[in-house]
Amino acid sequence: MNTCKSIQHALIMAAGRGNRMRPLTDIFPKAMLPFKEDTLIGNSLKMLRDCVLHIHVTVGYKRAMLSQYLMETGVDSILNTEGHGNAWWIQNTLMNYLDEPVLVLTTDNVTELDIDFLNREYIEADSPPCMLVPVKPIPMIEGDYIYHNKGVVLEIQRSLPKDIYCSGIQVLNPARVSSMIKEINDFKDVWDNLILKHQLRVSSIYPKVWFSIDTLEQLVNFSKPENHLSPLGQVTANQIEKTQS
Numbered sequence: 001m002n003t004c005k006s007i008q009h010a011l012i013m014a015a016g017r018g019n020r021m022r023p024l025t026d027i028f029p030k031a032m033l034p035f036k037e038d039t040l041i042g043n044s045l046k047m048l049r050d051c052v053l054h055i056h057v058t059v060g061y062k063r064a065m066l067s068q069y070l071m072e073t074g075v076d077s078i079l080n081t082e083g084h085g086n087a088w089w090i091q092n093t094l095m096n097y098l099d100e101p102v103l104v105l106t107t108d109n110v111t112e113l114d115i116d117f118l119n120r121e122y123i124e125a126d127s128p129p130c131m132l133v134p135v136k137p138i139p140m141i142e143g144d145y146i147y148h149n150k151g152v153v154l155e156i157q158r159s160l161p162k163d164i165y166c167s168g169i170q171v172l173n174p175a176r177v178s179s180m181i182k183e184i185n186d187f188k189d190v191w192d193n194l195i196l197k198h199q200l201r202v203s204s205i206y207p208k209v210w211f212s213i214d215t216l217e218q219l220v221n222f223s224k225p226e227n228h229l230s231p232l233g234q235v236t237a238n239q240i241e242k243t244q245s
Contacts, residue, residue: 006119007101007171008053011089012044014107015060015081020215029062031107032069033219040213041066041107045073051115052103058089085185091178099175101127106168112208121203122171125151128201129180130172130194134164135210140218143167146202153200156191164202167210171203 018030025033031041038046041057048055055075059066060082067078079093089095095102101122103115118133125131132153134146143165147155156166178184181193194200213219 007051007103007115007122009056009098009100010048010052010054010103010105011056011058011079011095012041012048012105012107013058013086014041014066015058015063015086016107017061021219022216024216025061029059029066031057031066035110035213035219039069040110041070042073044105044107044109045075047113048103051113056095056102058086060084085187085189087184087187087190090172090174090190091181091184095174096178097175099173101171101173104170104172106212108213109168110211110213111167111169111206114206114208117207118169118171118203125201125203127173129176129199130170130190131201131203132191133167133169133171133203133206135167135206136163137161137165138211141212141214148202151201151203152198153191153195153202155195164205167206168212169206 012031014029014031016030018025018033021030021033032039036043045055056077056079057066057070057075058079058081059070060080063080063082070078077094079089079095081089081093084092103118121133122128122131132146137143137145142158144156144158145160145162145165146153147157147162172190177190177194180197180199181190184190191200
């Protein structure tokens with residue numbers, strides 16, 4: 001009988017500079033850009049609070065501003081990863097000792113959270129060190145394509161299109177990943193090492209609406225009535241203009 005714990009921890013990666021969102025990110029960290037009458041990360045926090053007990057966030061660029069916002073909003077821990085890769089936190093913070101599944105999201109994910117699906121898929125994959133959660137490619141969004149054989153990932157690359165790619169959503173066990181890899185900095189380190197060990201898995205295609213906001217144009221276009229990619233809330237062009245002024 002599989003005794004895998006259900007997912008009780010989530011981590012939002014919010015340390016990046018968001019260069020493609022300039023000039024807004026010259027003033028604010030990407031995570032704090034206005035979205036859905038809140039902010040990008042505020043929207044994620046609201047979603048996560050209904051599903052997990054503990055929320056952690058990585059900060060880097062404009063970390064003082066974002067950390068103040070997070071302390072006022074309320075999270076369990078804030079991890080300073082400035083100057084390091086996006087997976088450095090796995091091995092170099094207290095998360096290293098967490099021997100249970102952690103839901104990992106990027107701050108630009110716009111989706112509906114299906115924690116039951118994630119729990120079920122992770123258990124059915126035999127609770128691997130890391131499980132990628134794929135989505136079907138969307139033409140306007142770049143992504144890393146996933147090649148796999150019966151759920152075991154064989155390759156991740158961008159040059160040859162495939163029917164699924166990385167969503168920015170993962171479920172991983174920090175203690176197990178850390179014990180299997182000598183030195184971790186970026187998720188490429190994690191994935192490449194786990195692929196060699198046949199320990200990187202991929203779930204079924206995520207069943208909920210998904211979108212990733214990576215540019216200012218996408219942020220603005222997401223509010224247009226003719227954009228039917230998602231029934232989720234909208235950010236208005238007026239909010240963007242107000243922030244720019």
